[in-house]
Amino acid sequence: MSYFQNSIDFIREKFASNEFIPLHAPVFSGNEKKYVLDTLDSTFVSSVGAYVDQAEQVMAQISQTQKAVAVVNGTSGLQIALQLAGVQRGDEVITQALTFVATANAIHYTGAEPIFIDVDLDTMGLSPKAVEEFLQEFGEKRENGTYNKKTGKRIAACVPMHTFGFPVHLEALLRVCEEWNIPIVEDAAESLGSYYKGKHTGSFGKLGVFSFNGNKIVTCGGGGMIVTQDEELGQLGKHLTTTAKVPHPYEYVHDQVGYNFRMPNLNAALICAQLEQLEMFLANKRALAIEYATFFEGQGMKFRKELEHTKANYWLMCIELENSKERNAFLKLSNENKVMTRPIWQLMYRLSMYQHCYRDAQKNAEYLEERIVNIPSSVRG
Structure with a gap:
């Protein structure tokens, strides 16, 4: 899937690195x-x-x-x-x-x-x-x-x-x-x-x-x-x-x-x-989110953006893939290429200690569980 490789290459370009790219690294650049x-x-x-x-x-x-x-x-x-x-x-x-x-x-x-x-x-x-x-x-x-x-x-x-x-x-x-x-x-x-x-x-x-x-x-x-x-x-x-x-x-x-x-x-x-650096961090991440949104739209992939009347901090940015098969393929290829990505969390009722708890149909949660992938979202230098 060439657009997967294109995505990995784009992420490397945005972080200007051929080394391992973490999901979200801390930045200590102030006091x-x-x-x-x-x-x-x-x-x-x-x-x-x-x-x-x-x-x-x-x-x-x-x-x-x-x-x-x-x-x-x-x-x-x-x-x-x-x-x-x-x-x-x-x-x-x-x-x-x-x-x-x-x-x-x-x-x-x-x-x-x-x-x-x-x-x-x-x-x-x-x-x-x-x-x-x-x-x-x-x-x-x-x-x-x-x-x-x-x-x-x-x-x-x-x-x-x-x-x-x-x-x-x-x-x-x-x-x-x-x-x-x-x-x-x-x-x-x-x-x-x-x-x-x-x-x-x-x-x-x-x-x-x-x-x-x-x-x-x-x-x-x-x-x-x-x-x-x-x-x-x-x-x-x-x-x-x-x-x-x-x-x-x-x-x-x-x-x-x-x-x-x-x-x-x-x-x-x-x-x-x-x-003290929060506003700078937020602006830096927003700039990355804008670049991601433009790129992934060109690749025919859905980049998750803030809704009207809201302002998101874009803590962990994410894309939505077509199905679990594509999600798994992207996760495998990106991590093999030392670009850290991860799936959304396993739903709580799948964990042994919460299996007995009441849940409704969970149609949307299961849909997202199969498709959402977090991509590198760190503040860039």
């Missing part, structure tokens, strides 16, 4: 070393320090929220966000099966169980229409929330994930969840720098959670951030993630079961330097 060395000199390398406070303030500004809480990683942040939203052991949480496993795992950590609802083809994220259809069939409104008529369990939250940085249809999803009194917790792990109708992802739900993992647009090796418009709820999140320790000059008093999910100041120094 990273300076801030990390400053942290070492201060000796405040653990969970207390000026850079932790600065990172939280900057992320609240970027995400257009009232409070941000720095955590050790996005998964832990999502777990706490679900707890803050009121999810309890024995509850159910609506989410999508087309996601990274951390989404389902975070739900499981709270003692709740995921309900897997289909995605939309255009966003690759949770479908408001599919959520509404599920609730109309199985939902039952009670004084203390919405319950699943089939299982008798409370449906305590809804977790959309903005796949590869493409925002879900947020207005429609908010409308459905408000009607059924179900709080939204946005898994915005992949969508730092993405907007829906001018508002940043993560700012629409009761809470939102971002990731700073090593393959994200900005990184501190790990790390994550919980954001919310409810400052009081955010303060509780800070308390819970810092072992629920009551402030005191020297006594160790903890007023509830908390978690040691604090972001160390050392990591916070790194993310502060990375966030």
Whole structure:
């Protein structure tokens, strides 16, 4: 298939390399070393320090929220966000099966169980229409929330994930969840720098959670951030993630079961330097996305682009192939040629620990699973 080889050659040209091309490599071109060395000199390398406070303030500004809480990683942040939203052991949480496993795992950590609802083809994220259809069939409104008529369990939250940085249809999803009194917790792990109708992802739900993992647009090796418009709820999140320790000059008093999910100041120094470059990173990636879109259109292949009224961060760029056979052939050829590509995640209900969970028909999710391939998306020098 000559157009596969043409694609590989084009990617090499865009990254000006004959060596191995990774999917998404970190770029440290700013104040990273300076801030990390400053942290070492201060000796405040653990969970207390000026850079932790600065990172939280900057992320609240970027995400257009009232409070941000720095955590050790996005998964832990999502777990706490679900707890803050009121999810309890024995509850159910609506989410999508087309996601990274951390989404389902975070739900499981709270003692709740995921309900897997289909995605939309255009966003690759949770479908408001599919959520509404599920609730109309199985939902039952009670004084203390919405319950699943089939299982008798409370449906305590809804977790959309903005796949590869493409925002879900947020207005429609908010409308459905408000009607059924179900709080939204946005898994915005992949969508730092993405907007829906001018508002940043993560700012629409009761809470939102971002990731700073090593393959994200900005990184501190790990790390994550919980954001919310409810400052009081955010303060509780800070308390819970810092072992629920009551402030005191020297006594160790903890007023509830908390978690040691604090972001160390050392990591916070790194993310502060990375966030200073966020706009540059986003512009660089957008320029690559434009070049990809033009090229793949000429090859008769579908390059995934942002929708009207949205602004995607183009975290991981992707193409849609004709079928699973072509997908597999492209994956094999590109990786053999040291151009890293990968398929979309295996759907959550195919994993042994989530096979028992409810799922709807998943027509769109399975369609995308067979066709989507991520291509190199790093910021270029």
